[in-house]
Amino acid sequence: MAMKYVSAYLMVVLSGNENPGKKDIEKTLSSVGIETEGAVVDALLKGVQGKSAHQLIAEGMKKLQSVPTGAPAAAAPAAGGGGGAKAEAAPAKKEEKKEEEEEGR
CATH class of the missing domain: 1.20.5 (Single alpha-helices involved in coiled-coils or other helix-helix interfaces)
Incomplete structure (x- = not known):
């Protein structure tokens, strides 16, 4: 999944909409000339369903801490x-x- 979808989701949350929908994400991306793939937006929304943005960020930080760097x-x-x-x-x-x-x- 491209970061542009996740970024659009988080921008909508930051604008005050705690539970963005497909149309919100598509509107945000289209406002800067980015075409969206409906299946990708659907997959994103399915993955974040029932979680707040703060929970998602906390889970992501835990995953980043466990990524090996090789040095x-x-x-x-x-x-x-x-x-x-x-x-x-x-x-x-x-x-x-x-x-x-x-x-x-």
Whole structure:
């Protein structure tokens, strides 16, 4: 299911309609020039039936927390920080070489 349907559903909820219907979602999407597939909207509404938007978001957050990323969480910040330090160290070495050359003259 495309995120555009879920986004339209949530936008209708945010506008004050706690229980959006098919026409509400289709109207929202058509207002920005997006054609809808009725079967997809029906599947979305069937999946969210009886649940509030807050419940759906909470369930989604739990699912996102269990998604494996393939790398330890601590490795990402370390890799990002290491790149910046190396980039800064390289010009310093060049400056040291220039100073040594000037002193040798």
